[in-house]
Amino acid sequence: MADSHRKKILHLRRSDPALGAAINKIGIQRFLKDPNYFRLPKKTDHFRSLVVSIMNQQISGKAADTILARFKELFKGKKFPTPRQVLNMPIAKMRKAGLSRMKASFLKDLARRVIDGTVNFKKMHTWSDEEVIEHLVRVKGIGRWTAEMFLMFSLGREDIFSYGDLGLRNGMQKLYKLKKHPTPAQAEKITSKWKPYRSLASRYLWAIVDVE
Numbered sequence: 001m002a003d004s005h006r007k008k009i010l011h012l013r014r015s016d017p018a019l020g021a022a023i024n025k026i027g028i029q030r031f032l033k034d035p036n037y038f039r040l041p042k043k044t045d046h047f048r049s050l051v052v053s054i055m056n057q058q059i060s061g062k063a064a065d066t067i068l069a070r071f072k073e074l075f076k077g078k079k080f081p082t083p084r085q086v087l088n089m090p091i092a093k094m095r096k097a098g099l100s101r102m103k104a105s106f107l108k109d110l111a112r113r114v115i116d117g118t119v120n121f122k123k124m125h126t127w128s129d130e131e132v133i134e135h136l137v138r139v140k141g142i143g144r145w146t147a148e149m150f151l152m153f154s155l156g157r158e159d160i161f162s163y164g165d166l167g168l169r170n171g172m173q174k175l176y177k178l179k180k181h182p183t184p185a186q187a188e189k190i191t192s193k194w195k196p197y198r199s200l201a202s203r204y205l206w207a208i209v210d211v212e
Contacts, residue, residue, distance in 0.1 A: 008158075008197045012204075015193040018175055019201060026207045046121040047114055048080045049154045054106050054141045055099065063098075070097035083111035106141030113139055129157055152199050161191045161198040171205030 013020035055071070056064040074093055075081040081089070086107055094104040113119040119139060124132050129151055136147040145164035151157040162168060169181040172190065176182075182190065194201040 008200050011197055012194055012201055016190075016201075019194070019204065022175055022204055022208055026204060045080065046124075046150070046154050047083055047110075049150060050110055050136075050139075050142065050146070051080075051086070051107055053146045053149065054103060054110065057103070057141070057146075067098035071099065073097070083114040086111040087115065103141065106139070109140040110142070124155060129160065152202070158199045159196040161187070161194070161202055163187050165202075167209055168202055168205050171208045174208055175205065 009023060013023055052064075052068060055067055059067070071094070072078075072080065074089060074097055075085055078085070091101060091104045091108070094107070095101060099107070110119065114121070119135060124135075127135070132151055132155065133144060133147040136142050136150060137144060143164075145162055148160055148162040148164070152160040152162075163184055169187070172178070172182050172187060173180065176190070178186075191198050191201070
């Protein structure tokens, strides 16, 4: 385990004994299954990440994989289409790949905004978390949760907690033995102790739901 990762783990253990106990128990089990689970590797193809996020909304993982494969087949010879290619692709063809008319329009809106610079992936690295969220939610089909997942998994931001994520609320309820999901105020009080490593703490919350 790298020193930087040890530092983050030590901070979480010291700041929150309940989470620390979970780290000791869940961390070992999960690490044995997947040593890289608690890392936060950056996804470099930001346009692809957002396209996939939009496509995956409200459908099962298997269905999403099928639709993504069919979508990519529309752009023969390309590993993944560019924003311009998505913008030029007729909605009728996108629907034949399994996309609803609404999702196809969402993808075109994203492509259009990337092309005109409204969504600027190069500049995002210099923006605050809230600035990134503010810009992304302007795109049709992208809400705060999608923007927060983008911050965590695409930009590699280390201090993200998404209250809108059901898995995280389930993890908090289980970890702290709550009768119901924490309120936003309760979640803020709990997660404030984890700063500036809330993204890593979130990985442990997801693991609590998955492993136990």
